[in-house]
Amino acid sequence: MTQPDLVHVDTVRKNYAGPAGEVTVLKGVSLHVRAGEFVGVRGPSGSGKSTLINMITGIDRPTSGAITIAGTRIDQMSENTLARYRGLKIGVIFQFFQLLPTLTVLENTMLPMEFCRVWKPRERGERAYMLLEQVGLTDQAHKLPNTLSGGQQQRAAIARALANDPPLLVGDEPTGNLDSRTADRVFQLFADLVAQGKTFIMVTHDNELAARIPRVIQVQDGVLLEGQEHHVSERATGPLHLGPNGHSAVTDLHLNGRAEHVPQTAAQ
Amino acid sequence: MGIAFRKVWRDMRNNLGRTALVVASIAIGVLALGLIVSGRTLMARQMMVSQAESHPTTLRLSVGPAIDDATLRMIRRQPGVEGARGVIFSGIRWKPSLEAAWTDATLTAIDDYTDQTYDLITLREGGWPATGRVAIEHSHVAPYAVPPVGGTLFFEVNGRAKPMTLAGVVRDPREIGPPFTSQPTFYVTRNTLVSLGLSDRFNSLQVAVADFSQERAEAVQHQLTDRLETLGVGVNDSEITAPDRHFLQDVMDGVTMILTVMALLSLGMSTILVINTINAILAQQVPQIGIMKTIGGLRGQITGLYLAGVIIYGLLSLMLAMPIGAFGGWALARWLMALINVTVSDFEVLPSTLGIQFVTGLVVPVLAAFWPIVQGSAISVREAVSQYGLGTGNYGSRWIDRVLARVQGLPRTWSMALRNTFRRMSRAALTEVTLIGAGVIFMMVISAQHSFETTLATIFRGFGYDVILGFSTWQRIDRVTPLLEAQPNVDRVELWQFANAQTRLPDDPDTVADRELLVRGIPRDTQLFTPELTAGRPLLPEDDRALLLNQDLAGEMGVGIGQRIQLDFGDGTAQEWTVVGLIYDLAGRGRTAYLYRDTLARDLGFVGRGSVAEIRLQTNSLEAQLAAEAQLREALEDQGISVSFTRTQLLTREEAGAQFSILTSLLLIMTGLIGLVGAIGLSGTLSINVLERRREIGVMRAVGASSLDIGVVFMGEGLLLGVASWLASVPLAVVAGQWFVSNLNETIDFNGAYYFAEHSVWIWLGIVVSLSLLASWLPARRAAAISVRESLAYE
Structure with a gap:
C-alpha cells in the first residue's frame, strides 16, 4: 500500500537580497516525500539544496509556495508555533553536530523533551x-560533547534528533564532517531508523552514501532536475539491504553528463 | 534543576572571567548605592538621636559686654523662654608640657556641669572640671596631643605657665574637631576662669524657646536683643536652629545628596555595562539559540533561560555588594559623624538598605538585559545556525567602514585595530558612554576641587595678610605700627578696626529688622585689602561713609549698589552709609562690611587707634607665618600689649578648605568606582571582541601574524576607544563642571567661582590610556594565545 505524503513542497520559490541585488535560490521547487521514505538530496555548492532542506525543517521560509508536513502548512506558522512543531515532528541533524557545549551528551538528548x-x-x-x-553511546552519556570524536558527537546529535520521536528526520550533510568509516556507521544508523519507520531526508555530497539511498533528488540552479530523481528502491518502507560488509555495489549513473555513483541494493 | 537551567549555570561556570566581569559590573553600582543609602540612613538617624539626647537649645546669642547671673535669671523669666544657659567662651594659650610652644585654645565654662538641662555636655572619661582641674573635648584629644587624664597641662597667665590637671574627657554636642577647628577646647569652672585672670561673666546665651517655631524663635530673639540693649548689652551674633535638626544637618544632607547622585550615576553606568555584556554574550550564543529553537525551544523559553542567567548574575553580585555596602556605609557614617562629633552606633545591617540593594541588584540587571535578550532570542534559526566562518555580517556596508578603509599609511595591524574599533558600533558606543561618563565625572570633581581652592585663594589673596593679631584693648596706631614693622620678616603692617554693629534699612527703622554686622575698618592707604568684588566698585580715597557689604547679607536685606543702610554701633545713634560694592568673604558667617577706618573711628570715638594688626611678611611659608605669629605676639606682650587672638593665613585657609577637601575626597572615591566600571566595561568589550574574532585570529595566525601583531590589534583597539572617549569627555566636562560646581555651591552654601581644572584633562588622559592598556592587555594576551587549530575548530 502506498504511504501518504509526509512532506509536500509545493512550487516553492526563495529569493535572497544580496549585495548585487535579489538572488533566486529556489525556483518553484515541488517535492513529495512519503512517510517511511529515505531521500537523498544532491547538488553542487550553491545549487539550493541546503535552502530546500531549510524550507522543509522550517528553519527558513519560502518567498512563495507552500510547505506541508504531515498535513500541516508550516510556512504560515509563527516562529514559536513552528519551533514547537519542529521540536515534536522534525528531528534535525547538522553537519557540525551543533551540540550545546556546556551540556553533557545525556543532557543534550533530554533538552528537546x-x-x-x-x-x-x-x-x-x-x-x-x-x-x-x-546509537551506541551509553558509555559516553555523561561526557561533554567536546571530549567526543566527530562520529560520537554526530551519534549524540542523532539521539537528540530522536528525543521527541519525530516522524521526520532531516540531515544537512550529516556525514560531511566525518571520515568515511565513521560516516558509514552513522549512515547505517540512518538506514536503521528508516527501517524502523522514520522518514529521512538528507543532503549529502558523498557519492558512495548517495548510491545507497533509495531515492536521490538532484538539485541544480534552484530547480529539481525532472526525471533525474534516482529511485533505488520502491519499497521505501521496507528494510534497506546492504552488502555483507555494510557496503553496496556501486553503479555508475550519469547525471548531467557527469559520472555519479549511486548504490545498487540487493533489492534491485 | 532543569537541563536548560543547567546550561545557564555551566555557561557561567565555564566562563568565569566573563561571569566575574558581569558580576563586578552589577556589584559596583549596587555597592555604591548601598554604601550611600546605608551611610545616609545611619547618619540621619544618628544625628537625630544625638540631637535629641543633647536636649538642644534653639537660640544662641553672643553678647557683649558679658552678663552676670542676675541678668541670666532675668532672661530666663522672659516670655517665650523655656530655659536658658549662660556660657563663657574665652581665648587662652596653652601647652601640653613646659618645653612645648604656646598655642591658642578655647576655654568653655558653664555654671554647673553636674546639673545641666540643655546642650548637655557629657562625661566620657575621668571627672568633671573643678578648681584647678580642667576637661577636654574628646575629639580634640588626639589631634592636639593632650596629656592623658590625670596628666598636667599649662595655661598662660601673665606670661607664665599655670599648671592644671586634666580631670576628664567630655563630649560637647556643639563642638566639632579638626579639620574644622584649629584649636582645642577645654572645659573649666567659673572659679578656674577667675584663677586664670579671666572674667566669669557669661558672654554667650543658649536659650530654649518654648513651643519652638521659627517665628516664635525670631520673636524671642528680638525681644531678648531689645531687653539686653536696655541694659547696655549688645548682641554681637545670634543663631536659630530647629530643635529636631542637628546644626550641621543641612550640610550633611547636601553632601549625601551629591553622593547619592554619584551612586546613581555609577549604577547607571554599570547598567550600561550589563547591557553591553549581555549583548555580547547573546552574540556569542547565537548559534546555540538557533539550535535550541531547532529542537523545539520557544522564544519565551529561551528568553527565560537567559533572564534566569541574569538573575543569577544579580544574586552573585548581591553576595558581594550587600556585605561590602553595609560595612562601607557604616564606615562612611562613622567617619563623617566623627568629623562632626556625633557618635555612631556599633556596626549594624539595615534591612531597608539591603532591601533596596536586593531589588536594585535584581531588577536593574533584568531590565537592562531584557531588551537585548528579547532581541537576541528573536533571531531566526537560519541566521543563527549559519553564523560560521569568516566574512559573515555586513562589514563594509556602513559609511564609517568605508571612511576608515581610506585611512592609509598605517601599519597593517594598526589599520586593523582602527577598523575593528568601530566594527560593533553599538557595543563601542556603550563602552564609550561608560568611559566618557567616568572621564566627565573625574574632570568635574577635580574642577570642583580646583574651583574651591582657587576661590579660597582669591578670597585670601584679597585680604593680603599673612598673620593677624587681635588686641584685647584698643591700641594706638602710631605706637604699635613701628613696633611691629621693626620685627624681622615683616613687610607691611596695617592696623584695622574690628567692631560690631546693628544694621537696618533707613526706611525700616523698626528694630525687628536689625541684623548683626561685623564691621572692618581699613586704612585709607591699604595695600593688603584688594578683594575681588562681586558687584560695584572698591572704596576710593575720596569716599567717606561708603562701604563694601557682604553679598549674602545684601541679598538678605534686599540692598543693591548705591543704596544706603544704617549702622548702629551700640550708642543708639544710627548713621547712614552707602553700599558701593559687594564682596564675598568667609568671615563672620557672611555678615561683614568693609569701610574706611578713619570714618569708622569717628563714629566709634577711637581715632588713631586700631584693634587688629594685619601683617604681610617678606617670606610667607607656613613655617614663616607660624614663627612670625609667635614672635610678634611676644614683641607686643613684652611691651605690655595684650593679644586676644592670632591667626595665620595658611592655617585659616586650610581650615576653610577642610569641608571642601572632605567632600572632594568622597567624590573622588565615587569617581574611582566609576572609573573602575569604565575599565571593566572596556576590558569586557575587548574580551568579547576576542571571542567573536577567534576565527579571524586563527586566520591571521595562519598567514604569519606574531603574538605581538595580534596583541597590537587588540591593545590598539583598546587605546583608540580610550583616547576617543577622552576627546569626547573634555568638552562635556567643561560644561558639566560648571553645572556641578554651581549645584555644589548651592548645596554647601558657598559662593565659589567656577574654574575648569586644565590639569584634570591631562591627568585623565594618563588614567584613561593606562586603563585602556591595562584593560586590553588581558584580552590581547588571550587572543595571542589562541592557536590556529583551536580558533578554526568549531566550538
Missing part, C-alpha cells in the same frame, strides 16, 4: 538513555 514537555520529567532520562543505547 524538556522544551516540548512531551515526556514526564522522570521519564526523560530513561528515554535519553534508551536513545543513546540505540
Whole structure:
C-alpha cells in the first residue's frame, strides 16, 4: 500500500537580497516525500539544496509556495508555533553536530523533551538513555560533547534528533564532517531508523552514501532536475539491504553528463 | 534543576572571567548605592538621636559686654523662654608640657556641669572640671596631643605657665574637631576662669524657646536683643536652629545628596555595562539559540533561560555588594559623624538598605538585559545556525567602514585595530558612554576641587595678610605700627578696626529688622585689602561713609549698589552709609562690611587707634607665618600689649578648605568606582571582541601574524576607544563642571567661582590610556594565545 505524503513542497520559490541585488535560490521547487521514505538530496555548492532542506525543517521560509508536513502548512506558522512543531515532528541533524557545549551528551538528548514537555520529567532520562543505547553511546552519556570524536558527537546529535520521536528526520550533510568509516556507521544508523519507520531526508555530497539511498533528488540552479530523481528502491518502507560488509555495489549513473555513483541494493 | 537551567549555570561556570566581569559590573553600582543609602540612613538617624539626647537649645546669642547671673535669671523669666544657659567662651594659650610652644585654645565654662538641662555636655572619661582641674573635648584629644587624664597641662597667665590637671574627657554636642577647628577646647569652672585672670561673666546665651517655631524663635530673639540693649548689652551674633535638626544637618544632607547622585550615576553606568555584556554574550550564543529553537525551544523559553542567567548574575553580585555596602556605609557614617562629633552606633545591617540593594541588584540587571535578550532570542534559526566562518555580517556596508578603509599609511595591524574599533558600533558606543561618563565625572570633581581652592585663594589673596593679631584693648596706631614693622620678616603692617554693629534699612527703622554686622575698618592707604568684588566698585580715597557689604547679607536685606543702610554701633545713634560694592568673604558667617577706618573711628570715638594688626611678611611659608605669629605676639606682650587672638593665613585657609577637601575626597572615591566600571566595561568589550574574532585570529595566525601583531590589534583597539572617549569627555566636562560646581555651591552654601581644572584633562588622559592598556592587555594576551587549530575548530 502506498504511504501518504509526509512532506509536500509545493512550487516553492526563495529569493535572497544580496549585495548585487535579489538572488533566486529556489525556483518553484515541488517535492513529495512519503512517510517511511529515505531521500537523498544532491547538488553542487550553491545549487539550493541546503535552502530546500531549510524550507522543509522550517528553519527558513519560502518567498512563495507552500510547505506541508504531515498535513500541516508550516510556512504560515509563527516562529514559536513552528519551533514547537519542529521540536515534536522534525528531528534535525547538522553537519557540525551543533551540540550545546556546556551540556553533557545525556543532557543534550533530554533538552528537546524538556522544551516540548512531551515526556514526564522522570521519564526523560530513561528515554535519553534508551536513545543513546540505540546509537551506541551509553558509555559516553555523561561526557561533554567536546571530549567526543566527530562520529560520537554526530551519534549524540542523532539521539537528540530522536528525543521527541519525530516522524521526520532531516540531515544537512550529516556525514560531511566525518571520515568515511565513521560516516558509514552513522549512515547505517540512518538506514536503521528508516527501517524502523522514520522518514529521512538528507543532503549529502558523498557519492558512495548517495548510491545507497533509495531515492536521490538532484538539485541544480534552484530547480529539481525532472526525471533525474534516482529511485533505488520502491519499497521505501521496507528494510534497506546492504552488502555483507555494510557496503553496496556501486553503479555508475550519469547525471548531467557527469559520472555519479549511486548504490545498487540487493533489492534491485 | 532543569537541563536548560543547567546550561545557564555551566555557561557561567565555564566562563568565569566573563561571569566575574558581569558580576563586578552589577556589584559596583549596587555597592555604591548601598554604601550611600546605608551611610545616609545611619547618619540621619544618628544625628537625630544625638540631637535629641543633647536636649538642644534653639537660640544662641553672643553678647557683649558679658552678663552676670542676675541678668541670666532675668532672661530666663522672659516670655517665650523655656530655659536658658549662660556660657563663657574665652581665648587662652596653652601647652601640653613646659618645653612645648604656646598655642591658642578655647576655654568653655558653664555654671554647673553636674546639673545641666540643655546642650548637655557629657562625661566620657575621668571627672568633671573643678578648681584647678580642667576637661577636654574628646575629639580634640588626639589631634592636639593632650596629656592623658590625670596628666598636667599649662595655661598662660601673665606670661607664665599655670599648671592644671586634666580631670576628664567630655563630649560637647556643639563642638566639632579638626579639620574644622584649629584649636582645642577645654572645659573649666567659673572659679578656674577667675584663677586664670579671666572674667566669669557669661558672654554667650543658649536659650530654649518654648513651643519652638521659627517665628516664635525670631520673636524671642528680638525681644531678648531689645531687653539686653536696655541694659547696655549688645548682641554681637545670634543663631536659630530647629530643635529636631542637628546644626550641621543641612550640610550633611547636601553632601549625601551629591553622593547619592554619584551612586546613581555609577549604577547607571554599570547598567550600561550589563547591557553591553549581555549583548555580547547573546552574540556569542547565537548559534546555540538557533539550535535550541531547532529542537523545539520557544522564544519565551529561551528568553527565560537567559533572564534566569541574569538573575543569577544579580544574586552573585548581591553576595558581594550587600556585605561590602553595609560595612562601607557604616564606615562612611562613622567617619563623617566623627568629623562632626556625633557618635555612631556599633556596626549594624539595615534591612531597608539591603532591601533596596536586593531589588536594585535584581531588577536593574533584568531590565537592562531584557531588551537585548528579547532581541537576541528573536533571531531566526537560519541566521543563527549559519553564523560560521569568516566574512559573515555586513562589514563594509556602513559609511564609517568605508571612511576608515581610506585611512592609509598605517601599519597593517594598526589599520586593523582602527577598523575593528568601530566594527560593533553599538557595543563601542556603550563602552564609550561608560568611559566618557567616568572621564566627565573625574574632570568635574577635580574642577570642583580646583574651583574651591582657587576661590579660597582669591578670597585670601584679597585680604593680603599673612598673620593677624587681635588686641584685647584698643591700641594706638602710631605706637604699635613701628613696633611691629621693626620685627624681622615683616613687610607691611596695617592696623584695622574690628567692631560690631546693628544694621537696618533707613526706611525700616523698626528694630525687628536689625541684623548683626561685623564691621572692618581699613586704612585709607591699604595695600593688603584688594578683594575681588562681586558687584560695584572698591572704596576710593575720596569716599567717606561708603562701604563694601557682604553679598549674602545684601541679598538678605534686599540692598543693591548705591543704596544706603544704617549702622548702629551700640550708642543708639544710627548713621547712614552707602553700599558701593559687594564682596564675598568667609568671615563672620557672611555678615561683614568693609569701610574706611578713619570714618569708622569717628563714629566709634577711637581715632588713631586700631584693634587688629594685619601683617604681610617678606617670606610667607607656613613655617614663616607660624614663627612670625609667635614672635610678634611676644614683641607686643613684652611691651605690655595684650593679644586676644592670632591667626595665620595658611592655617585659616586650610581650615576653610577642610569641608571642601572632605567632600572632594568622597567624590573622588565615587569617581574611582566609576572609573573602575569604565575599565571593566572596556576590558569586557575587548574580551568579547576576542571571542567573536577567534576565527579571524586563527586566520591571521595562519598567514604569519606574531603574538605581538595580534596583541597590537587588540591593545590598539583598546587605546583608540580610550583616547576617543577622552576627546569626547573634555568638552562635556567643561560644561558639566560648571553645572556641578554651581549645584555644589548651592548645596554647601558657598559662593565659589567656577574654574575648569586644565590639569584634570591631562591627568585623565594618563588614567584613561593606562586603563585602556591595562584593560586590553588581558584580552590581547588571550587572543595571542589562541592557536590556529583551536580558533578554526568549531566550538
